[in-house]
Amino acid sequence: MLKKVISIVLSVAFVVSLLALTSCSIDFRSDVEKAMDKFLKADSYTVTVNNDLGMHTYMVNNGTVYFFEDYDETEKTSYLYSDENDYYYATVSDGEETQSIEKAQLKKEAYVIKYMDTIQESDIVNQVFAYRHILDMAEKTDKGYKYSVQESTDEYTYRIIYTIEMDDGSLVLTQKYESKKEKYEEQIVISNVGKTRIEIPDKVLSK
Amino acid sequence: MKSVFKRITALIFAVIMLSLLIMLASCNAYDSVIDSFIKSDNYTVESENYTLMVDGATVNFTMDDTQMYLYYDKGAKSYYYVTQGEEGITKLAIDSEQYITYYKEIVSPASNMASKLSAFKHLRDTLEETDGKYVIKESERNSYTVAVADGEITYTVENEGDTNNYSYKIYNIGSTKVEIPDNVNEAKAID
Structure with a gap:
């Protein structure tokens, strides 16, 4: 009798464990939601922002930041990085004929704060974090989700369409703003999540 | 045998x-409590001035004696923005587009914290832990402290000799529930 009871208890425990394991292994969420979670947890990623002003790319990898701007005739690349126990912020400006490198050694605290500010200013984490909660309210598209927001003020009415979609393994956020006065479009591509590596060029390291 | x-x-x-x-x-x-918060749909963020409770798409924001609720009523199939204070209840029926705008604005303290903590997480190897706290001293006067204990996160900014000190506490990660009170549910909505 006792053997039977033990056998039944063990069988039930086995089935429950198997079911629990299966339910947490199978991820029923959409690809976009999974990509958003992966990005929020990641220590490294690449973000490219394209808008009417130009393009900028920033790459993050565990405390190292690469930032590239191409807004006018000068291309500017910045690096925030640590080298053993020293911390640096370097900027490389490439004009049509000239190149200049400026490099400053930072105190550890200044480096930490600059790093946190850089992530904060990019606003990407904020956007992904907030949108993730309300995916259920969005309209589904072939590749992801679409939000449509219309706001009216006393002066004018504007409409913003946000999309969060997957494209070739990258998470793509677009924002289209339209009012009677102006139109604005921005595209943010989040790629290489968990795989981004940043190489600091020799010319910066040796400066 | x-x-x-x-x-x-x-x-x-x-x-x-x-x-x-x-x-x-x-x-x-x-990996950590920070990851749990960043990935969670339910959490409470408390500062000296307000308490923000997020339960997925349902939000309760309390500041002084004023309560604000942002929620979707499945029965009525409508979105509501409600404020409840000394002057009574104001309940606005809003469309989903207005809801998204309000939502992003109201949860912004939490999304800002998520962004800060995400950056902080990248710097764990750089920062030194003392008694469960990471202290970043910007100068002799200013410091930021991130403490993680008992499933709670505390982020404190201190400006020595200044009154502009503040702190955020994030707790009930994964377990925050927002109940819409009966008087709010039953209040008549204005279109």
């Missing part, structure tokens, strides 16, 4: 069970 067979079966069974339990535990354990 039978006894040996039984023992081997029991051993295999025990190993399978143990492996399953270990796998089960590891698949639910996030």
